[in-house]
């Protein structure tokens with residue numbers, strides 16, 4: 001089963017349960033005042049998911065390690081490498 | 094560490110004249126210090142800057158058994174460069190890395206240790222967890238990278254934190270099988286390798302790495318690459 005099919009199956013399952021409740025095919029005795037929330041549920045979920053995603057990406061961008069130390073070390077090693085290679089007869093130009 | 098195992102490093106190069114001697118020096122140092130048997134296979138695609146000549150000098154210094162030059166006449170791309178290099182590899186394990194000093198050889202002993210701990214089939218470097226990270230990236234590049242990775246994680250749930258990284262250690266037979274079954278190019282190729290590896294049931298472990306952006310040579314992060322990435326992602330999403 002491809003990842004696309006897994007997604008379609010999961011979304012399809014959720015939407016059919018939701019629809020069944022909205023169309024009163026499954027009766028949960030939800031009071032009318034709460035029905036509005038129920039009707040907008042898929043949209044709410046989408047919005048929450050989008051916010052969650054943005055927050056997570058933002059957090060990960062902010063906490064992305066800047067490897068300053070590693071870069072400095074590498075620069076030193078490059079100097080060492082150039083020196084030793086030249087000694088071994090390597091011609092840089 | 095066990096002495097009877099041999100590691101083949103595949104270094105694809107295109108216009109890496111400045112970087113090649115430096116990466117080779119670092120590699121030789123790491124392998125010698127840890128007493129490991131190794132060879133470095135350089136696959137140069139007819140670089141106009143004279144990378145091959147640099148390789149020939151290194152071959153003289155370190156010997157033909159350590160520096161194995163396997164050039165091709167023209168620029169044929171990374172995927173086929175790995176296939177080409179692998180054909181000449183005599184090691185039990187293959188290490189793939191970039192030649193532009195973005196991938197530091199000092200992590201190789203950690204890769205090997207991780208591999209031996211769980212006898213896993215693949216060890217991949219990751220910029221995204223633990224002490225991993227990047228140097229030389231501005232906000233935009235970090236954002237694009239994190240977003241691209243997040244989308245891939247949500248859609249594909251691969252169980253590997255860095256899908257597009259190209260610093261990895263493979264058992265030779267595993268890499269052969271994977272390369273043979275992967276069809277994508279570029280970043281997507283690296284991603285497909287991981288997803289297919291999961292499908293085949295291969296075990297994958299990770300080592301955090303610091304990715305230092307290239308200091309020498311041309312860099313390219315074009316809009317086209319982002320589009321290609323998304324297309325490739327959708328292809329994998331629909332087909333795997």
Ligand SMILES: Nc1nc2c(ncn2[C@@H]2O[C@H](COP(=O)(O)OP(=O)(O)OP(=O)(O)O)[C@@H](O)[C@H]2O)c(=O)[nH]1
Nearest residue numbers: 105106107136138170171174191192193311312313
């Ligand atoms: N043999 C061969 N090597 C290549 C080719 N394209 C890229 N390479 C090498 O593959 C490695 C990775 O390529 P890079 O150009 O560093 O790609 P990148 O890391 O995505 O991008 P930048 O480092 O930002 O330029 C480097 O060692 C290149 O020299 C190719 O067509 N043939």
Ligand SMILES: [Mg+2]
Nearest residue numbers: 191193195307
């Ligand atoms: Mg690079």
